[in-house]
Amino acid sequence: MHNTFVLILVVGAALAFDFTNGFHDTANSVAPTIATGALKPRTAVAYSAVLHVVGAFLSLKVAATIASSIVNQDLVTLPVVFGGLAGAITWNIVTWYFGLPSSSSHALVGGVVGAMLASAGSSGVLWHGIIAKVFVPGIIAPLVAVLVAGIATLVSRQATSRIDEGSRGIGMRVGQIGASGLMSIAHGTNDAQKTMGVITLALVANGTITGDASVPTWVVVACAIAMAAGTFIGGWRIIRTMGHGLTALDSTSGFAAQMSSAAVILTSSHLGLPLSTTYVSTGSVIGTGVATRGRKVHWKTAGRVVFAWLITLPAAGCVGALAYAGESLFGVSGGAVAVGLVVVAIATVIFARSRKQKVDASNVNEPWRSELIPDQSSLTA
């Protein structure tokens, strides 16, 4: 059924999600690189943004699905997609404000599940898929990453123990830049592909293109640009948490964390069990802290992060369900506009609050004193 207005809203929401995905997940690729000084903050996010575009254009095969294996694809409608996106965007912005690295992909799944529950009830959700594709990988990802990165850190320190600090630092920083680049390309490929899939699904559902059509070029370009723009804006609050809030990183542990993350993500993807980039990256950073003598892990911060992971699906799901209910209340078109305005309002309020306690490129590397917001008295501007 053609509804161009709703289609435009869904495409807009998908690109907005892609944008929030960009700034939310930047930290996974660049946080250790920035924390150790391998690259300056702005340079790091620019570098990552460019490679995200490269990665997005490598996404040649796109499936016109959303949360496949999680919800019944035959029951997915444009209002369900829009509700899911609204839930995911809202959760991304909330967790960004608190500087909590959480999975954008899980937020999208949660939002769609919530919207589907509101739309079709429990029969629309594939509970087995949620456990097998979300919960189990969600538990495995950080554990594997902690183990790999922890051992890698020990090996690296031992292998380079006789090199002078200066030479080791330079070499490791070069390695960090390479690993960061690989992660940026991988993230650009994986996550831009998801958004392309959502938009393609919307186009097919609206009858704009047929189910066997290839992804329109404008979809690829738009998704690539949206994600790169979000990446370049830089989710500084989350970068700060991952770079300093979990443990203190040096060039050796930073390299070990990033290379371990890249290895785990690519390996698991290759074997058909894709793991969350965010969970793996966070686990890797924690793993290096555990393995480094004399360096502590800030378990309180880690606990807050894990808590955010645990409630991502239900929280995004609640918003997704409410969004769908809102759409139903005012009709498809009017409801989508109303829901969109509410999400914009929430984002505006949160953004305005964040400006009062700003974290940006100038203070992202300030010493961590148990708080996300740097000590204001240490700032010069």
Place this chain on the structure above:
Amino acid sequence: MTAPTPIPTPLIDWQVLGQVLGLSLLIGIGLVAIFSIGLAALATARKESAPTAIRTLGQLGVLLTASSAAATLAWGFYIITQKG
């Protein structure tokens, strides 16, 4: 005659999980080790006070490490593009 009951998909595919764990450990630790050894080899190759044989060994180590790193990057790109 009733249709056979389909075997439900297990919640945890232990075989794949084991492969992910094993391969992640091998590749993750291996890459870091290769790079770190390469740095150590480079430092050795640059030491003017070291015997020639040792410096040559260091240069070989650098070559091996650089080749391994390049192969790893190629593998990474292959994995990424294979999905696309």
